[in-house]
Amino acid sequence: MAILLWLPSLTQAEEWPVGSIRTLKGTALVERQNQKLAAKIGDKIFIGDTLKTDSEGSLGIIFKDNSLLSLGPNTILTVKEFLFSPAEGKLSLVARLLKGTMASLSGIIAKLSPESVRLETPVGNVGIRGTKFAVKIQESSMESPQPDS
Amino acid sequence: MNYLKLFFSGFFLLVLFSYGCCRLPEKNVFLLLPSPDGQTGKIVITNPAGSQLLTQPNQATEISKAGEAPSTPFIMEEKQIRDLFGAALDAQPLPAQQFLLYFKPGSTELTDESKKFFPEIFQTIKARNSTDVSIIGHTDRVGTREANFKVGLTRANFIKETLISSGLDPQIVEVLSHGEDNPLIQTEDGVPEPKNRRVEITIR
Numbered sequence: 634m635a636i637l638l639w640l641p642s643l644t645q646a647e648e649w650p651v652g653s654i655r656t657l658k659g660t661a662l663v664e665r666q667n668q669k670l671a672a673k674i675g676d677k678i679f680i681g682d683t684l685k686t687d688s689e690g691s692l693g694i695i696f697k698d699n700s701l702l703s704l705g706p707n708t709i710l711t712v713k714e715f716l717f718s719p720a721e722g723k724l725s726l727v728a729r730l731l732k733g734t735m736a737s738l739s740g741i742i743a744k745l746s747p748e749s750v751r752l753e754t755p756v757g758n759v760g761i762r763g764t765k766f767a768v769k770i771q772e773s774s775m776e777s778p779q780p781d782s
Numbered sequence: 783m784n785y786l787k788l789f790f791s792g793f794f795l796l797v798l799f800s801y802g803c804c805r806l807p808e809k810n811v812f813l814l815l816p817s818p819d820g821q822t823g824k825i826v827i828t829n830p831a832g833s834q835l836l837t838q839p840n841q842a843t844e845i846s847k848a849g850e851a852p853s854t855p856f857i858m859e860e861k862q863i864r865d866l867f868g869a870a871l872d873a874q875p876l877p878a879q880q881f882l883l884y885f886k887p888g889s890t891e892l893t894d895e896s897k898k899f900f901p902e903i904f905q906t907i908k909a910r911n912s913t914d915v916s917i918i919g920h921t922d923r924v925g926t927r928e929a930n931f932k933v934g935l936t937r938a939n940f941i942k943e944t945l946i947s948s949g950l951d952p953q954i955v956e957v958l959s960h961g962e963d964n965p966l967i968q969t970e971d972g973v974p975e976p977k978n979r980r981v982e983i984t985i986r
Contacts, residue, residue, distance in 0.1 A: 767863075
């Protein structure tokens with residue numbers, strides 16, 4: 634019965650915001666289904682969104698599980714997966730950093746299911762066991778992407 | 783001549799020092815940081831060539847180019863961390879803020895204690911300029927699971943309506959129920975537990 638009650642959140646997961654932009658400096662873009670939108674504080678973030686900052690830009694978001702993620706200048710990051718339904722055991726947070734710098738502080742998903750949180754980069758993947766960390770990927774690494782492991 | 787020798791050996795030492803001891807990693811860097819609560823977790827960096835586990839605060843590993851294994855871990859100094867990651871770290875948002883409201887048994891009536899939180903909730907939303915507020919209803923384990931899911935939802939909706947009637951923007955609110963499945967205190971079925979009869983308001 635509980636499963637039935639939770640179905641609406643499953644079927645609509647793709648259209649639901651997974652977080653929002655809380656900090657912004659300089660210029661940043663949100664690419665969503667071939668649209669390029671100028672990022673603003675308060676904007677909602679959806680699965681599949683690619684965030685881009687310019688040479689003076691930075692941007693910070695809070696996900697629905699209270700994870701914090703922020704980008705430094707000249708950075709490209711895609712939100713690949715986000716599932717946060719503890720009652721269904723559906724938990725996942727996967728992002729891909731293509732270039733630039735980012736910092737992250739884990740939220741509830743990492744607490745409940747650490748193996749469900751992953752950062753992918755062109756040179757390797759990061760598994761996260763509930764913590765704060767930062768990553769820098771240089772631009773030339775984009776040209777020879779690593780196959781997903 | 784001796785001065786020249788001295789100059790060159792000094793120069794050599796300087797080069798050795800700046801490259802060997804405290805060089806700034808320039809390539810792909812993965813850095814573990816202490817969390818705000820003072821704890822440090824773990825990250826593991828993996829690619830087909832190898833894997834490194836970081837467990838110490840400010841410990842890092844570097845991958846000089848795609849296809850190479852993560853380097854032997856090293857400790858980064860505060861200044862290096864600021865130089866590489868200052869902008870990204872400064873862009874971290876404030877952590878989400880949570881309020882717990884408690885109910886009298888089986889009702890949507892708040893305890894007198896909990897009613898006092900309302901002004902602070904509004905203040906927080908305003909101060910943070912929040913566009914993302916979650917209201918999640920929870921119950922104890924008295925009654926069926928199914929009924930408790932509904933009670934949780936009723937409580938969360940009651941709080942939502944109360945806040946909206948006081949001026950909260952409905953566009954920024956999301957209402958959920960976790961029923962009896964996400965208790966603060968674990969109990970046997972059928973046990974009344976005031977701490978579990980709650981609505982959590984998370985302001986992001």
